[in-house]
Amino acid sequence: MNLDYSQFFAMRMELLVLAVFLIVFLFDTFASDKGRKATTPLAIICFGLATVAGFFCCGDAVTAFNGMYETSPVISTVKCILNIGAFIVLLQAVNWVDSEDGAIRRGEFFELLFVTLFGMYLMISARHFLLFIIGLESASLPLAAMVAFNKNKYESHEAAVKYIFTAVFSSAIFMMGLSFVYALSGGSLYFSDIADMIATQPNSVMLITALSFVIAGFGFKLSLVPFHLWTADTYQGAPTSVTSYLSVISKGSAAFAFLVVLCQVFGSVYSDVWEWMMYALIILTITVGNLFAIRQRNMKRFMAFSSVSQAGYIMLGIIAANVLGMTSMIFYILVYIFSNLGVFGVIQAIENKTGLVSMDDYKGLHKTNPWLSFAMTLAVFSLAGIPPFAGFFSKILIFTSVTEHESTALYVLVLIALINTIISLYYYLLVVKAMWISPDEPVVPSFRSSCIERFALWICTLGIVLLGIISCVYGTIYCVSDQAAANGFFASLL
Numbered sequence: 114m115n116l117d118y119s120q121f122f123a124m125r126m127e128l129l130v131l132a133v134f135l136i137v138f139l140f141d142t143f144a145s146d147k148g149r150k151a152t153t154p155l156a157i158i159c160f161g162l163a164t165v166a167g168f169f170c171c172g173d174a175v176t177a178f179n180g181m182y183e184t185s186p187v188i189s190t191v192k193c194i195l196n197i198g199a200f201i202v203l204l205q206a207v208n209w210v211d212s213e214d215g216a217i218r219r220g221e222f223f224e225l226l227f228v229t230l231f232g233m234y235l236m237i238s239a240r241h242f243l244l245f246i247i248g249l250e251s252a253s254l255p256l257a258a259m260v261a262f263n264k265n266k267y268e269s270h271e272a273a274v275k276y277i278f279t280a281v282f283s284s285a286i287f288m289m290g291l292s293f294v295y296a297l298s299g300g301s302l303y304f305s306d307i308a309d310m311i312a313t314q315p316n317s318v319m320l321i322t323a324l325s326f327v328i329a330g331f332g333f334k335l336s337l338v339p340f341h342l343w344t345a346d347t348y349q350g351a352p353t354s355v356t357s358y359l360s361v362i363s364k365g366s367a368a369f370a371f372l373v374v375l376c377q378v379f380g381s382v383y384s385d386v387w388e389w390m391m392y393a394l395i396i397l398t399i400t401v402g403n404l405f406a407i408r409q410r411n412m413k414r415f416m417a418f419s420s421v422s423q424a425g426y427i428m429l430g431i432i433a434a435n436v437l438g439m440t441s442m443i444f445y446i447l448v449y450i451f452s453n454l455g456v457f458g459v460i461q462a463i464e465n466k467t468g469l470v471s472m473d474d475y476k477g478l479h480k481t482n483p484w485l486s487f488a489m490t491l492a493v494f495s496l497a498g499i500p501p502f503a504g505f506f507s508k509i510l511i512f513t514s515v516t517e518h519e520s521t522a523l524y525v526l527v528l529i530a531l532i533n534t535i536i537s538l539y540y541y542l543l544v545v546k547a548m549w550i551s552p553d554e555p556v557v558p559s560f561r562s563s564c565i566e567r568f569a570l571w572i573c574t575l576g577i578v579l580l581g582i583i584s585c586v587y588g589t590i591y592c593v594s595d596q597a598a599a600n601g602f603f604a605s606l607l
Contacts, residue, residue: 120177120178120182121177123175123182123184124184124238125170125184126167126170126184126189126192126234127231127235129163129167129170130163130227130230130231130234131227131231132159132163133156133160133163133227134224134227134228134231136159137152137155137156137159137220137223137224137227138224140152140155140220141221141223141224142220149219149220150211152219153207153210153211153223156203156223157200157203157204157207160196160227161200163196164193164196164199164200167189167192167193167196168193170189171186171189171190171193171593172184172186172189173185173186174186174596174597174600176240178244180240180241180303180305181239181240181243181244181303182235182238182239182240182241182244183238183239183240184238185593185596185600186593186596186597187439187443187594187596187597187602188237188238190443190589190590190593191237191366191369191443191446192234192237194365194443194446194447194450195230195234195362195366196230197447197450198361198362198365198450198454199226199230199358201450201451201454201458201569201572201573202354202357202358202361202362202454203223203226204565204566204568204569204572205354205457205458205461205566205569206222206354207563207565207566208461208465208565208566209353209354209461209465210222210223212465214263214265218262221258221262222259222262222354225255225256225258225259226255226259226358228251228255229251229252229253229256229259229358229362229363230362232247232249232250232252232253232255233248233252233362233363233366233367234248234366235247235248235251235252236248236249236252236366236367237366237369237370239370240303240304240305240377241302241304242291242294242295242302242304243302245370245374246288246291249284249287249334250284252363252366253280253284253334254280256276256280256355256359256363257273257276257277257280259351259352259358260273260347260350260352260355260359261273262351262352262355263352266350268349268350269350269351270350271346271350272346272347272348272350272351273347273351275343275347276343276347279333279342280333283329283330283332283333283334283340284330286326286330287326287327287329287331289326290323290324290325290326290327290329290330291323291326291327293319293322293323293326294307294323294378296319297310297311297317297319297320297323298310298311304373304378305377307378308377308378308379308380308381308605311378311379311381311382312381316382316385316386320386321386324379324382324386324387324390325390328387328390328394331371332394334363334367335364335367335368335371335424335427335428336364336398336417336421336424337394337397337398337421337424337425337428338394338397338398338401338421338425339397341398341401341402341421344417344420344421345405345409345414345417345418347359347417348360348413348414348416348417348420349411349413349414349417353413353457353460353461353464354461356413356416356417356457357453357454357457357461360416360417360420360453360457361446361449361450361453361454362450364420364427364446364449365446365449368424368427368428368431368442368446369442369443369446371431372430372431372439372442375387375431375434376602376605377602377605378605379605380434380603380604380605381605383434388432391428391431391432392432392522392526394425394428395425395428395429395432395526395530396425396529397425398421398422398424398425398428399422399426399529399533400529400533401421402418402419402420402421402422402423402425403418403422403533403536403540404536405421406418406419406421406422406537406540407536407539407543409472410471410472410473411470411472412460412470412471412472412475412544413460413470415472415540415544416453416457416460419496419537419541420453422533422537423449423453423496425530425533426445426508426511426530427442427445427446427449427511429441429442429512429514429515429526429527429530430442430443430445430511430514432515432523433511433514433518434603435514435518435598436591436594436595436598436603437514437517437591438511438514438517439594439597439598439602440510440514440587440590440591440594440595441507441510441511441514442511442514443590443594444507444510444580444586444587444590445507445511447580447586447590448495448503448504448506448507448576448577448580449496449504449507450576451495451503451572451573451576451577451580452492452493452495452496452503452573452577453492453496454573455488455489455491455492455495455574455577456489456492456493456496458488458569458570458573459485459488459489461566462485462562462570463475463482463485463557465566466562467557467560469556469557472544472547473547474556474557475489475544475547475548475556476547476548476551476553476554476555476556477548477551477552477553477554477555477556478547478548478557479548479549480555481555481557481558481560482557482559482560484567485562485570486548488570488573488574489545489548490545490549491574491578492573492574492577493541493542493544493545494541494545495577495581496537496541497534497537497538497541497542498534498537498538499538500581501581501582502577502578503576503577503578503579503580503581504581505581506580506581506587507580508534510587512527512530512531515527
């Protein structure tokens with residue numbers, strides 16, 4: 114492979130994040146102790162500019178490094194959505210990283226976050242499993258350090274240990290599956306080569322085992338049942354800003370990467386092998402997530418099992434394996450980012466002021482903090498899929514994408530998902546009941562959250578409302594998804 118340095122310009126989104134990382138790293142390294150207080154606004158401003166610039170990087174489909182890396186309008190769109198979510202997380206984290214406990218390590222928080230985002234970009238754009246593994250580890254290992262960021266708290270250490278051990282074992286299982294795939298393909302790690310080789314071979318036990326291991330590896334990143342056991346403890350022990358980042362940005366990037374690998378590598382065995390595996394995973398994930406969420410009183414554990422359930426709904430877009438499925442999945446991730454970060458924004462605002470994270474502490478919240486109660490209500494209504502908020506339309510669209518296939522099994526799958534939506538409505542309304550209906554005296558005192566926290570919540574609230582009204586966002590995503598399909602994204606499924 115001839116190395117042409119001009120190929121690096123195809124990685125415009127990655128270069129933007131690396132530039133922000135280097136600016137923050139150099140400033141944090143060489144600034145005086147007093148000057149380091151400017152690290153937080155510097156990181157937010159630079160990344161905000163990079164997020165805006167990312168919308169101008171959505172060019173034509175380009176491959177680089179002999180086909181190992183690919184970018185296209187749909188890939189750039191997903192990266193822009195992840196940037197929006199990461200920017201909101203940065204805004205919500207300001208008070209925490211500038212606090213007495215976090216200030217000494219504020220630079221490390223931003224640097225680790227940008228490194229993980231860079232790794233997620235590589236996962237999405239990789240068309241060679243070597244580059245994919247580099248992106249996967251770049252996204253996973255720094256997250257363990259972020260989970261353990263509150264080094265003086267035992268829960269943070271415990272969460273990090275559980276996360277890193279699960280990550281190590283899941284990566285080992287994933288790479289074991291890749292070794293089988295490597296053998297089946299005749300010694301290639303290119304997605305296209307593996308897909309061509311698999312298409313010409315009968316479905317062997319080795320292929321089914323390899324695919325099972327690959328799905329298990331992705332199952333960890335997405336918190337799919339039964340690979341979800343790390344989620345609740347990690348979400349509870351990690352700093353709330355890290356928890357919100359794990360729940361939306363990490364999940365969104367893994368979901369699209371999962372779609373790419375299944376469709377472009379294992380597409381030829383869709384109906385015979387991985388379709389039925391996904392049926393079982395989706396039903397288990399949605400059902401178990403919902404049932405365990407009902408039992409939770411800690412808000413971070415509650416949101417952990419909520420995110421497990423939401424991962425199952427996101428997987429419906431993958432099982433659809435068509436343009437509408439891809440569009441609905443990307444739109445669902447966008448809505449999920451605003452809705453979930455809206456909930457975590459309220460959780461973090463209350464935790465920063467009072468240290469309270471139990472659902473029982475939210476009783477009578479509307480009497481002391483009506484604005485926070487209103488924002489939380491909109492966010493949980495959207496997560497539950499209540500009209501006219503954006504979450505309702507994202508669920509309708511993702512159900513519609515699945516029912517495009519006239520299959521009895523898929524109709525049953527959607528029916529089970531709909532029944533689970535009713536169950537989720539019950540436990541989401543438990544939060545609303547505590548805030549608005551409970552006769553108990555308020556536990557959380559009246560307080561005024563910071564300007565930056567209110568700004569982040571306004572962004573989430575506007576996103577929840579406007580995405581349910583403005584159809585051009587979904588239309589734009591559909592156009593870039595249709596273009597990807599025309600360029601052969603689903604070719605191996607045919």
